[in-house]
Amino acid sequence: DQQVKQNSPSLSVQEGRISILNCDYTNSMFDYFLWYKKYPAEGPTFLISISSIKDKNEDGRFTVFLNKSAKHLSLHIVPSQPGDSAVYFCAASGRSGGSQGNLIFGKGTKLSVKP
Amino acid sequence: EPEVTQTPSHQVTQMGQEVILRCVPISNHLYFYWYRQILGQKVEFLVSFYNNEISEKSEIFDDQFSVERPDGSNFTLKIRSTKLEDSAMYFCASSAETQPQHFGDGTRLSIL
Numbered sequence: 001d002q003q004v005k006q007n008s009p010s011l012s013v014q015e016g017r018i019s020i021l022n023c024d025y026t027n028s029m030f031d032y033f034l035w036y037k038k039y040p041a042e043g044p045t046f047l048i049s050i051s052s053i054k055d056k057n058e059d060g061r062f063t064v065f066l067n068k069s070a071k072h073l074s075l076h077i078v079p080s081q082p083g084d085s086a087v088y089f090c091a092a093s094g095r096s097g098g099s100q101g102n103l104i105f106g107k108g109t110k111l112s113v114k115p
Numbered sequence: 116e117p118e119v120t121q122t123p124s125h126q127v128t129q130m131g132q133e134v135i136l137r138c139v140p141i142s143n144h145l146y147f148y149w150y151r152q153i154l155g156q157k158v159e160f161l162v163s164f165y166n167n168e169i170s171e172k173s174e175i176f177d178d179q180f181s182v183e184r185p186d187g188s189n190f191t192l193k194i195r196s197t198k199l200e201d202s203a204m205y206f207c208a209s210s211a212e213t214q215p216q217h218f219g220d221g222t223r224l225s226i227l
Contacts, residue, residue: 034215034216036218041220042220043121043206043208043218043220043221045218046215046216046217046218049215089158091158101163101170102160102163102171103148103158103160104160105157105159108157
C-alpha cells in the first residue's frame with residue numbers, strides 16, 4: 001500500500017545546478033505535504049511544507065510545487081550545494097490544522113551533489 | 116535551536132525482554148509521536164499523543180506497545196515483550212499547533 005511514492009531512489013546533480021525531487025500520492029484526502037531531509041545517523045529534518053490550497057511555496061533555495069490534479073509534488077533546490085547531499089523524504093497528511101497526525105512517508109530519494 | 120532528544124542512541128535487548136525508549140520533546144510542543152523505520156523500509160507511524168492520551172495509533176501499535184508522559188518533559192515508548200521484528204530505528208517527534216513535526220535522531224533497537 002504505497003500511498004506516497006518516490007520513484008527515484010537516487011539523483012545526482014552538479015553543484016550550482018537545480019535538483020528536482022519528485023513525489024506522487026494516491027490518496028486525494030491528503031491536504032498537507034512536507035519534505036524532510038535526512039543525514040546518516042540523524043533524524044529527519046523538516047525542510048518545507050505546502051497546504052493543498054496552494055500550488056507553490058518557496059523558502060530560500062527550496063521551492064515545493066503541488067499539482068493536485070496530477071497528485072504530484074516536487075521539491076526544487078537551486079542552486080544545489082554539496083551540503084544538500086542527503087536522503088529526501090516526501091510526507092503527506094490528511095489534515096493541516098492542529099496536529100498533522102499520521103504522516104505517510106515515501107521511501108526517500110538519495111540526492112548527491114557533486115562539487 | 117530547540118530539538119527533540121532521544122535516549123539511548125542504541126539499545127540491544129534479548130527477545131522477550133521489555134524495553135523503554137525515551138524522548139524529550141521540544142518544550143512548548145503539545146503533540147507527540149512515535150515512528151519507526153525498519154532497515155530498508157519506509158518511516159512508519161506508530162502513535163500520536165495529545166492532552167495525556169493517545170489520539171491516533173496504527174495497526175503496528177498493538178497491545179505490546181504503550182506510551183506515557185510520566186512528567187512534564189519526557190515521552191516514553193514501552194515494548195512489553197520484544198520480538199525480533201521489533202528491530203528498527205525508532206523516532207520520536209513533536210509539534211506545536213499547526214506546525215510541522217520535528218524529529219529526534221532516533222534510537223536504534225536491536226533485538227537478539
